[in-house]
Amino acid sequence: MKISDNIKSARIGRGLTIEELSSLAGVSIDKIERIENDENFALKDPYGRLYAKKLCQFLQLDCNLPSETLEINLIKEKNQKFSQKVLEFLPHLFAGFILVAFIYANANLNKNPTFQVDPIQHKEETKQATITSESQDNKITFIVLKADDEVWITATIDGEKTIFNIKKGEEKTLYFENKIVLDTVGNADKLKIMFGDQEVKISDREIIHNVFVDSEGIFYNGYNVLRGAPKI
Incomplete structure (x- = not known):
């Protein structure tokens, strides 16, 4: 039946x-x-x-429902897209390198310039570069989803929508460049999000919609839940 x-x-x-x-x-x-x-x-x-x-x-029925078979390996997919972009960009990079080398060689044929660096200015520029580098290194580019029970998610990651399932006790890492929108989460009360070094229980409800994640935090109804705003 x-x-x-x-x-x-x-x-x-x-x-x-x-x-x-x-x-x-x-x-x-x-x-x-x-x-x-x-x-x-x-x-x-x-x-x-x-x-x-x-x-x-x-x-009290034994319906013998099948397990979710649609699993998305986001890390592998992300690496494949990155490699494809690099391959497409390499010819342009090579052409630009040749052009810069030609301009530099031509300039050295006409004059022999000398350079003088202001020690104070150089120190400030180095300090600023260090701050910028640290800021970029600390930018959140992924979240880890932990499931206390089976969870279903429809997510849009940098504009690309996908549906996936996380089994009980499983963890899944989602990488992003701009933002993640968790359009719909089923069994949301069983899901936790690791954002940097913070673990957030996402909800006490079974179904939720439209949770935004970017490098600044986790947002719901306009509130960043990592900054003491009302719980999702």
Whole structure:
């Protein structure tokens, strides 16, 4: 029997309406209706499986739901894109190097300049360069997601959207250049985010939307939750 039919039959067998099951199991009416009438939603959609699993647990059914198979290796994908960009840029870099070398050689043929460095100015410039370098080195460019239970995430990373699943006890590293938008998080109360040396429990709710992460912090409803703002 299909999972959707199994859930529907168990609900009817217990004499429960969809409204009553929604109230008891904590799953919205529209989600129950879709699960009962759309097998693909219950089997293939990560959020559909989440709600179907919850209904099966409440109705004490062995639905034997399959595990999430769509896993994205973000680190590998990031390295591949970076390598591709480097290969595309190399010809331009080589041409620029030849042009600079030609200009420099031509200038040395016409004159033999001498250079004098003001020690104070040089020291200040060196100090400023050190500060800039340290600032760049300390810039946050990734977060680590930790799951206390199975979590589903739809995320947009530097403009590219993807869906992935983190198993219980698993960690996943997300790299970014500009920002990450966690469009939707299922089982959000089971997710923690490592941002630099800080660990943030993201929510006490099951589903949340639109959490922004950039090098400055983790933002929700306009607040940076790392700076004492209200909890997500």
